[in-house]
Amino acid sequence: MQIDRLIQIVFLLLSRDNLTAKQLAEELGVSTRTIYRDINILSVAGIPITSQKGYGGGLSLLQGYSLDKSYFTQAEQSNMIQALQILKSSNYPDADKTLNKVAGLFSHNMQSEWLEIDFSYWGSPEKERVNITALERAVINKYVITFTYFNTELTVTAQTVEPLKLVFKSHAWYLVAWSLHKNDIRTYKMSRIRDLQVTNQLFERELPQDFSITPAYKEEYNIPIFKLHFSEKIAYKVYDEFQEKYIKKLDDGTLEVSFRYQLNEWTFLYLLSFGEYVEIIEPAQAREILKEKVKKILSMYQ
Structure with a gap:
């Protein structure tokens, strides 16, 4: 028009x-x-x-011309521009266009010299992105979706879900949805979603207001507590990965971390990423599992 x-x-x-x-x-x-x-x-x-x-x-x-912006203070205008810059940096669709419009509305210079936002990790390649626009439409209009998913057990599963919310946490997008197979709310990392299809099937479910994407692990979940010893040589990474309340510095400089992990493939692949700088102290079962995995790795190089 x-x-x-x-x-x-x-x-x-x-x-x-x-x-x-x-x-x-x-x-x-x-x-x-x-x-x-x-x-x-x-x-x-x-x-x-x-x-x-x-x-x-x-x-x-004409220089100095701008639309009426008196309703917002200068601080409020800056906050909105910065919020849109963060959304743009997360690769959210059309955020760039919205940022241009709002910045233009306020005659705001978007080339901020003090703020630069980059959610990618060091050395990260350009990854295939899930179609966020399609998911946005499915969440807003309440369409059931289907996709294949690579889970933490390193298996591929077919999923049919009711999408309830998109969440950007740390450096990744997540989909919060009701699994029609599990009859429960599940969280899916969007980089592991493939073959996304938006169906014509509608749903009415709403996400509970008290829902949190961060799980609250409790004793009854039967998730064992790992006691891990990290070398002080990688203290920087330990403090990056764990909250300080879980870290205890021992007399010899070793960092002791106590944290709940499931005994699954993801946990051991994660711990192996620390190489020689981590030792599982407890539980004994986890020590044995990791020992067997190390033996298999050694056999590949013999």
Whole structure:
């Protein structure tokens, strides 16, 4: 619609110093002739758009022009811009467009010199992303979805779920959903989801208000307490991975960590990532399991 395009032109010009008609046409998917017609309409409506020919020229708004922003304080404007920058850094779809519009609305310079946000870990490759847009539609419109999933037991399962919420935690997206197979709420790491399909089947379920993505492990869950000894050589990683309340520094500098883990493949692959710098002290069963895994690794190099 023309009115939407006119608003987009104003937002784009508010967020940048100047743009050529060709750049606006490419951004909005129309011809340059259409852009010139739109600029004429905006000028007649009182929007102060100036045009400068030659190298470095283009279309721009009169310096100092901005839309009414008096409802928000400067601090509130900055907070909204920074929140959108965080969303953009998490690769959320269309966050960039929204950021441009809001920054333009406030005549805000988005090139912040003090804030840079990067959720990727060091040396991380470009990964295949789950279609967040499709999941967003499924959550909002309450469509049942299906997908295949690589779980912590290193097996692939077929899932049919009612998607309830998308969560960004640490450096990853998670889907909170009601599993129709388990009849319970489950959390799925989205990087492990494949073959996502949004069905036409509707559901009515809502996520309980007291739900937390962080599990509260209790004694009755029958999850054993691991006592781990870490070398002080990797103290930096230990403090990155565990809360300080779980860490105790021994007299010889060893870091003792007590934490609940399930006796599954994920746990031992995780502990093996610490290499020679970790020792399982308790439980004895976990020591034996890790010992067998180390023997298998050694046999590969003999």
